[in-house]
Amino acid sequence: MADVSKILKGINKLPALPASAGRIITMMSDKHVDLGEIADIVRLDEALSIAVLHYGNSVHYGRPGREFDLRECLVRLGGDMMMKIVLQQQVGTLMERGGEAFGLRRGALWRGALGGAFAADHLGKRHSGSDSELCFLCGMLRDIGKLALDMHYGAEYVDRVAKHLEPSMTFTEAERSAFGTDHAEVGAELALRWQLPSRIADAIRFHHDPPAHEPEHDALFDIVHAADILCLWAGLAIGQDGLQYKLVPHVRKSLGLSRRDAEVEIAMLWSKVQEVEESMDMTTNERAA
Template identity: 30%
Template sequence: MKPPSLDEMIGQVQKLPSMPTVAIEVLRSMAGADIDIDTLARQITQDQVITARVLRVANSPFYGLQSRVGSIHDAIVVVGLSAIRSLVLAASVMSGLPAIRCPGFSQHRFWRHVLGTAVAAQALARPLKRPPEALFLAGLLHDIGRLAMLVLYPTDFTTVLGIAAARDCRLEDAERSHFGYDHSEVGAALAQRWNFPADIVDALAWHHRPALGLPGGLAGIIHYADAIAHALDLDQDGDQPGQMPSLDQDAVSALGLDWESLNAVLAETQARFDSYEPLLG
């Protein structure tokens, strides 16, 4: 049977679970200038699973709090609104999408890599003087198209996994070989349909080919964050052959990071990831 076209793939989006209400409210708060912290905290607290995961991270050694926080409101005050919103979005995305059973695909490793890329992007935000929330979100969603392909067309994606294993090639190359497009295009189309900001859509579309993204956009940073997550082996895949991304040296050079800054980013990425692991459930 012929694999679905990109339009057919995107047309099946309604079969995916909608984004949790709490995530929608957090995204709205990121777009608005005036934020009522009390209202936002109440909205987050309505989801007990997400609240529990976020509070476990907020009380982790990474934030070095002198006393434990017991509510989302207190966590926002002590840890900061930006950090809590990022944690809520991560917990929402990870808990809101369905479990997947597909031979050769580990959902646990997938989420570890996605979270690792998000915290690497967040760590890059400081030396690059870029918005940490937008980078975290772009990193968190950068492979969401792959999950959509898996959920909507599991038989086709099993074929993709077989191609990648037989040819010892990157998964995105196997996706293009079978479907004629890859998860980047699917993810960008989904993000656009879900009304995500244009810079997030662009980052999802071009994180494997940052030279084609918006000049000065987020794609190059997510491209590098993706590579950092792989280099630190945060998904515990043992650096399997064929899975390491091809690094665009021009995009990396354009970021202008020196060795001291890079070492600080690597250390912060590992520390954040270790503290954020409770979000994985």
């Protein structure tokens, strides 16, 4: 019980957030895109360059019949898209092997991060006044707490939580019952240690339980929560925790989310995830859900 300090101490053993990802996150938070700096990050990284070439020459961005080089791809894709590609690759490196503490198959934590990023991005674009880039970022990072729990407990974590889990209980409630904290809180603490802005840390903290009322209410938290639920429905990143999470009642109304909207999003998510995995030379079906 109340093992929080031990868990947080274990966080120090985590690999650091890659410096280039930290720089991109700062650009996103400050709304200041430096395409020259992004280009420098890409040129120094072979895997990133390959991903940029893939996107720049995909049918979505390029004209058929002509192949664009790296410089042309950087210009064609633009700053916002480039930031997303760098994040996908850098955060992917961090999360690709994660998820053991929740009984996830290899690659599933990363796939869930990507799905959350795309779902939050779409929801952010639909919701007036929301910053879709920030939504993308928070959707991607929402489960970083699971990385810390991997390093501290490994597969033992889910087994210990399972002993406290009742059918009507959410998995986060069972985590708190077993350990005095949960993966959302641990993730928020990790984000603060990575010196990410406090609003991002709070989006991670509240991704299973966004506050309904002012002054704590924030549409960003609602969006990240809805993105997380959409990923569960899409079968992305389902571990031994299953679907034992609640859909917070105020979120559907605050986002104006209909059943049809949700199903369209679910159908879209796998396509987007597969596209990224192909660009990063990861095979989806080999490690399928």
